[in-house]
Amino acid sequence: MTSHERGPTPSAEPSGLLAGLRTRPSQVWGAVRLVPLVRPEPVQDLRLHPRLHNGPGVVDLGRKGTYFSYIPHSFVAEWTGDGSPAAAYGTQLTGSQPEREALEAVRLHFHRRMARQEAKHRLRFLPLHLALEGYLSLHFGGPSIAWEEWSRQALRQGLSPRVEAAFLGTEVPGLADALSVFEIHPGQCGVLVCLADALAAAFVVPHPEDYRTLHPTLVQDLYGDLVHHYATLMPPVPDFRARITDTGIRALAELRAAVAQQTAQWADFHDTTMAAGLLEQESTWQQVRRMGRFTLSRFLPEFRPKQDNHIGEAISDEQGQVLYLKTFRLSESQVRRGYLLSRLAAHDWHLADTAAELGVEKAQLCQRLEAAGFGHLLRQSARGR
């Protein structure tokens, strides 16, 4: 593991996660709030992997010069060259000749019925919970084989009804609407997804064209079940309507100043209040790959129960500015799993020691792990020790 542990002291990076991006006014649909992030200057030398642009309706972007490419985690495409779908395993950062590089991908074995439901060349992500489990095991250095086994099992037996609904997100009216009625800002490079005004995920890419390519699939596949759940069960969230105090305005110029102040106020409020859970979270950073001036790293929260816990990957440049960011907010059960895994990792994956720290028997710990749904994964990694 080429990790550099930052320790428990708050690092500078999280607060700078959204540096260089401007928050624009949010757009609300039902319980879903999408906050656009705009980059004043698009980044030209880090772009989406060209194979992802082969989808229907995507025009040639006329790229010039050399650039590095990236592939978002759990992005499904024909990575293997033989036409079978595979999901990118962890965000990938590749060199200037991306077609020649081998990718770390997990093959997907689709149940026939499921395969038919998928449009053939659609850009898509794995459904949320698969993506997250992969993420968790990835962050803890868990074996990718196990994840493949696990995902194969889940996919072969058909996904649970909840995930099925997420897969067929186009048929959930509120969900498709939130996506299709969103008006993409000029220069938009990212979005923060808030559900019932709790930050669920952040997604940032280097270039507006990449964002445009990914936007239609983004919310639908990535956050599908969460979006569906909240859009159905939660009351609509209110718009933050502009309000201008009119006393003392005597000329148009003053009115214009008041308008500009409104816009700034919203951005400020959003960054310091709404996105605080992510931006002020204490995380452990781990560098994964360095390529040219770019660094791919992953970060983990401290797994505090009953609080915002965001897990994520970021690509930053030499000045530490984040060019690519993908985070998920973990659910309560995932936080519990993460907590178990972090304890295990702290004790070098030794079950007895971990059990002792938690004050339980080893058998009880195993039961807890089984109950948390991680039994399968852990047997794999525990076997070697």
Add this chain to the structure above:
Amino acid sequence: MGGRGMESFGDLIAADDVLLFVNAAITATGQREFHSDAGAQRLSLDFLHAYMLGNYRDLYAGVLALDINDHNAALIIRRLLETAAEATVEQRRSEGRLIAGRLAVLPPQRVYGLFGALRRAGVNNRRTRALLRDWLSARPDLAFDAVKYRSGLKQALRHAHLVPGDGEIGTFLFAPLSRARYDIPILETWRRAHFEQAAVFELPYTVAEGFAAQHGIPRKVFLERIAPRLTRGEALRLQEAAQARGPAAAEAVKTDLSRMPLTRLAGYALSLPAEERVVRRAELDGALRTAAQRVAGAHRGTWGRVTAVLDDSFSSYGSGVKRRRPLAVALACHYLLGVLAGHYRGLWTSGRGDALLAHPVGPTPLGERVLDGLETSPDRLVIVSDGWDNAPPGLAAEVLRVWRTRLDTERRTSVVHLNPVYDAADFDVRRLSARVPTAGIRDAEDLPALVEIAQFAEGRTGLAELTAYLDARAARLATVQAQRVQGADGATGTDGSSR
């Protein structure tokens, strides 16, 4: 507004309700919109119709005389006929005049569709039959209808127990192949078209299309030879198809754009790819200008300094069934206002300057653009938008409020908001601010009238004024109907009249 003090509260509510319904009846078509699907639109509109009919039957019927869209006109007529038993003798008489007047200006396919709906609803009272009989007897060429709207006419006759004046038409509709030949030319052409290819091209386009498929006539040849029989609307729709079939077909179908109605033309221009719009700029620009001048008529250049804020955000795409409709309305308004105004500025929400290359993309920073518009110190500010102000939400309302209460207390600038989209959830078009009148708009051609109504509605309109206005419009509808009957050829271009 003088007699307002004497009016009851109920009257004011009635006047408000009617204005709201008029907005809905101008914009709503029961089709999918950007923010709501067809089901929601139809449900919302149905409720509004039931509400109006139940509470204000006279006013509901009176709305038929206004520039509401054909979809709502047909709905109103249907509901009035369905509930004929509930009307008083006087009401029936005035309703009968309004319905007959409106039927005369509706495109025939709409009327046949309406008769079909009445038939399915089991409405077959004496009034319905009488209206049907009168409308059919006023048709300029029933044999033509028998060919072009075959099943529609057949069902209408059967429903109303009518016998067509000419025996041949009856035979044609109910036992078409029982005669060896017809004396009426178009019926004979139709008969010959079954085995003779040349006869196909003498039939209306929609009928000929079926025969062409039967004979296996190639599309290219078909388009070239059917071109003289195309209506204006059909020709406009077929421009692209013809171009794809080679220069000969394109030349044959090529239509004179300068004769097209303004909003249609704007919709056509926006349907072209950007490169083609650049290549054909002079032609498109000229045609749009001519159409706008035709609409403006004597009002040309009389509006003083006008600034328009036009919405080309992503939501102006409309929906798959109303493609780019809100944007087309905005573009048409841009050209029309350019002609009406002495000095004109058009500001698009995206900040782009070239109107002809308008494209629905991006957010709706309406507040900022309204501010830009006010800075040009216009006499009139016209806002054409679907009212989804989202960057940031509600800023336009705040700017307009501060402008009205602090900066322009003498109302030197009149502001009006025209909205092309019906908002199903609100049973109205979406308003920007309570201080600015909002009116629904379907075609840019109605803009001058709408702006007048909207100004009139800026204070709260009294019921008496509204009733007087509706009566005046009803009288005008009657004269229009009389002219229509005399000059039988429909000016809408949607009936059989060839180019």
